[in-house]
Amino acid sequence: MRHAAVLAHRVVGLAIAAFLLVAGLTGSVIVFRDELDRWLNPSMRVDAMAEPLALSALVERLEAADPRVRITYLYPPKRPGEAVWASVAPRPEPATGRPFQPGYNEVWLDPADGRVLGRREAGAARFDRAHAVPFLVTLHHNLHLPGDWGRWLLGVVSILWMLDGVVAGFLTLPRSQAPWRGAFWRKWRPAWGIKRSAGGHRLTLDLHRAGGLWLWTILALLAVTSVAMNLPGEVFRPMVAVFGTVSPSPVAAMPKRGGVTGPPAIGWTEAAMAARAALPAGCVDWPLRYVAYLPGPGVYRVGFAEPEFREGAFRVAREEVYVRGDSGGVAGRAGYLSGTTADRFLLWQFPLHSGRMFGWAGRVAVAFAGLMVAALSVTGILIWWRKLRSRRQAAVGRGGNARV
Numbered sequence: 145m146r147h148a149a150v151l152a153h154r155v156v157g158l159a160i161a162a163f164l165l166v167a168g169l170t171g172s173v174i175v176f177r178d179e180l181d182r183w184l185n186p187s188m189r190v191d192a193m194a195e196p197l198a199l200s201a202l203v204e205r206l207e208a209a210d211p212r213v214r215i216t217y218l219y220p221p222k223r224p225g226e227a228v229w230a231s232v233a234p235r236p237e238p239a240t241g242r243p244f245q246p247g248y249n250e251v252w253l254d255p256a257d258g259r260v261l262g263r264r265e266a267g268a269a270r271f272d273r274a275h276a277v278p279f280l281v282t283l284h285h286n287l288h289l290p291g292d293w294g295r296w297l298l299g300v301v302s303i304l305w306m307l308d309g310v311v312a313g314f315l316t317l318p319r320s321q322a323p324w325r326g327a328f329w330r331k332w333r334p335a336w337g338i339k340r341s342a343g344g345h346r347l348t349l350d351l352h353r354a355g356g357l358w359l360w361t362i363l364a365l366l367a368v369t370s371v372a373m374n375l376p377g378e379v380f381r382p383m384v385a386v387f388g389t390v391s392p393s394p395v396a397a398m399p400k401r402g403g404v405t406g407p408p409a410i411g412w413t414e415a416a417m418a419a420r421a422a423l424p425a426g427c428v429d430w431p432l433r434y435v436a437y438l439p440g441p442g443v444y445r446v447g448f449a450e451p452e453f454r455e456g457a458f459r460v461a462r463e464e465v466y467v468r469g470d471s472g473g474v475a476g477r478a479g480y481l482s483g484t485t486a487d488r489f490l491l492w493q494f495p496l497h498s499g500r501m502f503g504w505a506g507r508v509a510v511a512f513a514g515l516m517v518a519a520l521s522v523t524g525i526l527i528w529w530r531k532l533r534s535r536r537q538a539a540v541g542r543g544g545n546a547r548v
Contacts, residue, residue: 172514192225194256205258212244299374369497388486394476398441408469419446419465457503
C-alpha cells in the first residue's frame with residue numbers, strides 16, 4: 145500500500161506542480177488585489193468630501209459619453225475617497241447587429257460628477273499598471289484560457305491536489321505503528337522538523353515534508369475551496385446539496401425576454417430603493433454593494449452586505465434582491481439571512497479561500513500559504529529530479545535503464 149501511495153504522490157504531484165506553482169504565486173499577490181490596484185492606479189482615489197451623484201445619473205452620464213456601451217454592474221465606493229466601479233458590455237451596431245469593440249469592459253468614475261477616470265479590459269493579456277491586477281486575477285482563475293477550459297482544468301487540479309494532500313500526509317506517518325502507542329509519536333516527531341545542518345537533498349526533503357505537515361490544515365482548506373471556486377455548479381453545489389437544501393438561483397426561474405429589449409422603465413436609483421425596502425429585518429441599514437441590470441429576464445440585481453464585508457473577521461453576510469425593471473416589484477431574493485444553512489456554507493467558500501473570513505490576519509496567512517504552495521511544488525520537483533538522477537547513475541553502472 146505504501147509503495148502505491150508513493151507512486152501516486154509522485155505522479156499526481158508532478159502532474160499538478162506547475163499549476164500549483166502559478167496558482168500559489170498569483171494567489172499570494174491577489175489576496176491584496178484591492179490595495180495593490182489602488183496603489184498602481186492613483187486615479188482610483190478621489191475627493192472624499194464631494195457629494196456623490198445618484199446611481200441613475202452616473203449611468204446616464206457614462207452611457208451618454210460612450211453610446212457604444214451599456215453598464216452591466218455598478219459598484220458604489222466602499223468608503224469615502226474611492227472611485228465608483230462599473231462593468232460595461234458592448235451594444236450592437238445598428239447597421240450590422242454585431243457588438244461594438246470599445247476596447248474596455250471596466251471603468252472607474254468620479255462619484256461626484258461621473259467623469260471617467262480610467263478604463264481597462266479586464267481579462268486581457270496585458271501587464272501595464274491598469275491591467276496588472278486583473279491579469280493576475282485571470283491567470284489565477286483560468287490561466288487565460290478561452291471559455292471554461294481554464295476553470296475546468298484548474299478544477300481537476302484542485303480535486304487532485306485535495307486527494308494528493310491526504311496521500312502526502314499518510315506518507316509522513318511511521319510504518320507499522322498504532323497512533324495510540326507512544327512509539328508512534330516519537331517516530332513521527334522528526335517528520336515535523338528541519339535539520340538545518342543538513343544540506344542538499346536532505347534539506348530539500350525536510351522542507352518539503354515539514355512544510356506540508358505544518359500547513360496541512362490550511363492547504364487542505366485551500367484545496368477544498370479551490371474546488372468550490374472552479375467547479376461550483378459541476379461538483380461543489382451538487383455535493384453540498386446531498387447534505388442540505390441549496391436554494392436555486394432566482395434568475396434561473398425567471399422567463400427570458402426575446403428579441404432586442406429597450407431600457408428598463410425603472411431607473412437604477414429607484415431599483416436600489418425598492419430593493420432596500422424588501423430586505424429582511426436586521427439588514428435594512430446594510431451598505432449597498434452593487435447594482436446590476438440583467439436584460440435577459442429584465443430585472444435588476446441589487447446586493448447589500450453587512451458593514452466591513454469581507455474586511456473584518458467573520459463579516460461575510462450579504463443579501464440580494466431582484467427588482468423587475470418594468471414595474472419595480474420584487475422578483476426574487478437570495479442571501480445569507482434569507483437562505484438556508486447550505487446557502488450560507490456556500491457563501492463561506494470565497495472568504496475562506498481568500499482568507500477574508502479572518503480579516504487581515506487571514507489574508508496574510510493565505511498569502512504565506514500561497515508562497516508555501518509554490519515552494520512545495522518546487523521542492524517536490526527537486527526531490528523527484530534528484531532521485532531520478534541517482535537511479536540513472538546507478539542504472540548506468542549496472543548497464544540498465546532508470547525508471548521515472
